[in-house]
Amino acid sequence: MARAATTTDAFNAVAEPRRRQILDLLARGELAVNEIVERMGVAQPLVSKHLKVLREVGLVDVRDDGRRRLYRLDPVPLKPIHEWVRGFEQLWSERFDRMDVVLEELMEAENDERKHDHDPQRDGDAAG
Structure with a gap:
């Protein structure tokens, strides 16, 4: 063929x-x-x-x-190719936006964990 x-x-x-x-x-x-x-x-x-x-x-x-x-x-x-690919731009933007939210949540959780690990009251360092 x-x-x-x-x-x-x-x-x-x-x-x-x-x-x-x-x-x-x-x-x-x-x-x-x-x-x-x-x-x-x-x-x-x-x-x-x-x-x-x-x-x-x-x-x-x-x-x-x-x-x-x-x-x-x-x-x-190249214009028809650009126009076709542009049709996927919203899909990609939505997925990247969702990924940004997940990354922010992961960073917040990591920061909370670090704060918890360095809590002076938890380390027996409470004044009193």
Whole structure:
């Protein structure tokens, strides 16, 4: 059975970790292929293959600069991914809020325990 095309949309294209790594690099500015190869530590043909996929879905633009080809990120195709992930933001916020409450309760219990452990009356140090 043939593999599904990874070039149909940005969701499929960014599913591959090396392509996400390329996007992370390009988010900092334009780079030539050899600079991407050097920073990723992988073979040039593999980087070129991933750049081709990213170009096909519109995530990467390329321009000629003399003998070099410079690649840069085009973030517009990431918008649907951002909007989809944003739908989970409320869920994450609610869970983090609940976690904050639990952590506060644990810290209060720990502080109460420390106070109890250092109670002078309990240590037989009561004045009287």
